[in-house]
Amino acid sequence: MVECDADWELCKENIQPLRQGRAISALHQALTQQQEGNSAVLNQKKQAFECELRLYDGDDPLDVWVRYIKWTKQTYPQGGKESNLSVLFERAVTRFTDDKKYHNDIRYVELWIEFADNCSDPMDVYRYMQAQGIGIAQAALYIAWAEEYEKRGNLKMANSMFQDGIKCGAEPTEKLHVFHRALQARVCRQMMSLMTEQQNDDVDGGDEGPAEPQRSTLAELKSKGKKKAVVPINRVNASVGYARGLQFKQPVGPKQNARLVIFDENKAPETEPQEPRLEIWTAPPTARAKENEQKPEKWTNVKFPLKSRSGLSVVVPPPKPSFQPFVEDDDKPPAVTPCKINPAVNSVLSARKPCKLEQTPLKMLQERQQHMQLQQNEDGKMREQSMYCKELLYSGATEFCFEELRAERYRQKQQALKLQTNSSAVDHSSPN
């Protein structure tokens, strides 16, 4: 047993923690399997789950997904692309969005919360859940949401989250209260420590000599040497949108814009960060970064701008979508950060090209919706219909082909037959 423990110790940094902990036996098994490269067994198990997903005809399809995901998490402790976990979560949550019976099923809600954890912005996901009514009767949603607020330092909202949950009568209420009390305790502690610090400052200031000069945090960098090029300091309000990626407001460098309130850790937080305008979501946000995946798309409806004889291109402007696209308040493209770089002197650095607006899942969704709207609005366009069982082929995490469906069906029939012939006393197994 000691040797096993040593093995586990060797790769523990790579093992993603699970909230409920890991079964040590499963962990050992998973690690040894990966070491031995025993992918055949894993593939078979994965294929078995995929088959089950497609051919399940019982009342509780969510159960298959839950087991599949649980097995994947245990088998691929490191997570990563091989495990296909992010795809699994996304498919599982989107599959049942319209299924009211699962909306407050604790398993489904937990899937959503884990999915949100993997997203770049869990807040969007929680808001969507609330708008759709998913998990609003489950304490887990409010606890996770409050935790997210707390992480961002927004204790007021975190507190109100719990109050919302209590108001909605989320179950189990006791758990909600326990977490709420814990949050309040933390808030109190923080306030106490702040107060004692201030008191200490007041008390000590007179007795001792002048306090040691405190280094101001995140001060401007002093430039050295002849080159006066200075990297400007961009500080974004930490509570709002830090997780949205690199979305910069106007560069705040040495010339400070008075409009902008710069967050200063040395001052106690006074202003409450603004919450972005809430809008009802019509579709869930996606977790995956757009660059890594390319879904097959129909090319037939894409048209290039026509070029007229004179060589000028004529672009037909697309019709306006009928809904109001959700636009964030700070939806401005980032300006190129100014900086004098003389290429003759400094050949290592080059002026930064204006970067593309960072794709958030919300924007991706909006673009896709707009695209689909355009397609539907255009008259006389050929619409296409696939004459095969698309849902069956693509309902799992990976695709299936017709033969795989058929093979699985055949295998199930054979198993049923085998059980029948085994159990029945008469042993006339026909060759068919």
Added chain:
Amino acid sequence: MPGNFLIGGSWANDVCVTWGGMSFQADGVEDGLDMLKNMFGHDLPGMYWPFVGCQRLFMVRCWEVQDNGQTVPKAQQMHTGPVLDVCWSDDGSKVFTASCDKTAKMWDLNSNQATQIAQHDGPIRTIHWIKAPNYSCIMTGSWDKTLKFWDTRSPNPMMSLQMPERCYCADVVYPMAVVATAERGLIVYQLENQPSEFRRIDSPLKHQHRCVAIFKDKQNKPTGFALGSIEGRVAIHYINPPNPAKDNFTFKCHRSNGTNTATPQDIYAVNAISFHPVHGTLATVGSDGRFSFWDKDARTKLKTSEQLDQPITACCFNNNGNIFAYASSYDWSKGHEYYNPQKKNYIFLRNAAEELKPRNKK
């Protein structure tokens, strides 16, 4: 080889037929064949063809098709699971079958003995015979994501290559092999000296790969392949074209309501592609129950057939390209609800001498 052989492997009730190396599903029951003969009333060219088909109980059956179209069953062998692919050895004395039971068998037609020659961890989807100057072997592609090469005398593979995904279809024309996998993977292998991966290609198609066939250039060397997808499209792809953007292209096929834009277009899967051995033109068969002939150099369609009442699952040409055989049976494109075991499956033989002549290029 005295003539052309047609063999096949089967699922529970239908038949998979192959001709000189191509496999498809069809009806092997005798009355089915009589129907074939009556249906066309062609004078089948004067050739002696043993004709092999597969039937119930995963049998592989060999039939002799005589000059007058009469078929005589000759021999048969069994597998323990549905047969997914079949191929011939180059001398026509052996038939290789690949099955869902994860094994491949070699059937010696002379001695009528079948021996297992390959084993995978998952169902074997494709099987091809490779004849190289310095070696001969069997190539099997499986859903266990490996491509294995077998000397038929040894139980261990000569070589095993890992693929990114499950093998969905493959084709071999020495010294080139192409495998199309799940998740739109596409890998080209070169077979000289020993098989090795040559290149992974970004799929020219946007949907699931379904069938692939290699074509040759004027010097009879393999130079590219045709790849069919599950949504009515075929891509023609050259391996080393002078101008890839111009030379490679895709075309739509197996769709309904071609010019009628009012109703939505129905899109069907392309189930198999076959190249005419002499003219270099190609035939595609689809879930819509039609076959079409195309000239890829002139980029035109030569012919589309009438619609059969079942999908056409496979097709192939005989050695000299005079006969085009295709099989109609259910391809499982709509899941098991649409499977009707009462429906009969057929093999059709068609005189292909004239219809596949290439169009004159302008």
